[in-house]
Amino acid sequence: MRIDVVTIFPGYLAPLREALLGRAIGSGLLDVAVHDLRDWTHDVHQAVDDSPYGGGPGMVMRPQVWGDALDAVLAADERPARLVVPTPAGRPFTQADAHAYAAEERLVFACGRYEGIDQRVVDHYADALPVDEISIGDYVLVGGEVAVLVVVEAVARLLPGVLGNPRSAAEDSFSDGLLEGPSYTRPEVWRDRPVPDVLRSGNHGAIARWRRDRALERTVARRPDLLAALPPDALDKKDRAL
Numbered sequence: 001m002r003i004d005v006v007t008i009f010p011g012y013l014a015p016l017r018e019a020l021l022g023r024a025i026g027s028g029l030l031d032v033a034v035h036d037l038r039d040w041t042h043d044v045h046q047a048v049d050d051s052p053y054g055g056g057p058g059m060v061m062r063p064q065v066w067g068d069a070l071d072a073v074l075a076a077d078e079r080p081a082r083l084v085v086p087t088p089a090g091r092p093f094t095q096a097d098a099h100a101y102a103a104e105e106r107l108v109f110a111c112g113r114y115e116g117i118d119q120r121v122v123d124h125y126a127d128a129l130p131v132d133e134i135s136i137g138d139y140v141l142v143g144g145e146v147a148v149l150v151v152v153e154a155v156a157r158l159l160p161g162v163l164g165n166p167r168s169a170a171e172d173s174f175s176d177g178l179l180e181g182p183s184y185t186r187p188e189v190w191r192d193r194p195v196p197d198v199l200r201s202g203n204h205g206a207i208a209r210w211r212r213d214r215a216l217e218r219t220v221a222r223r224p225d226l227l228a229a230l231p232p233d234a235l236d237k238k239d240r241a242l
């Protein structure tokens with residue numbers, strides 16, 4: 001997979017080259033290119049934004065600069081790409097999206113700042129390739145770079161060979177529609193708090209049931225919306241008895 005990121009702060013994307021993602025890049029599982037949007041400005045001030053039509057606070061990122069940048073970046077590789085634009089007004093990014101993006105040959109991320117990117121940029125490219133405006137949560141950031149770090153990590157960890165143990169991704173939170181339950185490791189007792197006995201019993205059936213029950217309890221308590229979204233046959237009789 002190739003990932004391109006266009007931003008006015010390339011340094012914000014440096015963490016992509018650390019740890020797990022850095023190893024994925026080093027081993028050729030992932031190819032990441034970060035581009036400075038200002039490379040496509042032509043004025044002495046390297047202006048990337050301007051005042052909003054209709055008035056209002058803040059500045060809007062100029063379509064000409066983004067058009068020149070995205071034309072150049074998209075033309076740099078013949079693989080079909082999906083353009084992803086993080087924005088607080090976007091559709092919520094989910095684990096299902098991460099799996100879908102992990103199947104793409106190429107992702108191009110446009111990092112907006114200020115009041116966002118002139119809408120005509122998204123409208124223009126949507127005529128030529130898939131374009132997603134996505135949000136990573138109901139809060140407002142200063143720019144899209146942090147959202148790109150989140151999305152790239154969620155996607156890259158699903159690529160074959162990136163995670164040491166492929167079972168980790170298969171047993172993620174959300175993989176069965178529920179939140180993951182609690183986890184424990186040594187010591188057996190820590191500050192007078194013991195590990196639940198069942199986890200040390202060696203009874204794999206009881207352990208699986210206990211873990212499922214804890215995942216259901218946590219999902220009911222923290223994310224009832226996930227339960228409501230489950231398909232009718234997702235919960236068995238024991239689940240419903242909880």
Ligand SMILES: Oc1ccccc1-c1ccno1
Pocket residue numbers: 086087088112113134135136137138139140141142143144145147
């Ligand atoms: O708040 C933002 C500002 C710019 C680009 C993206 C965001 C955002 C907020 C939540 N998800 O994305």
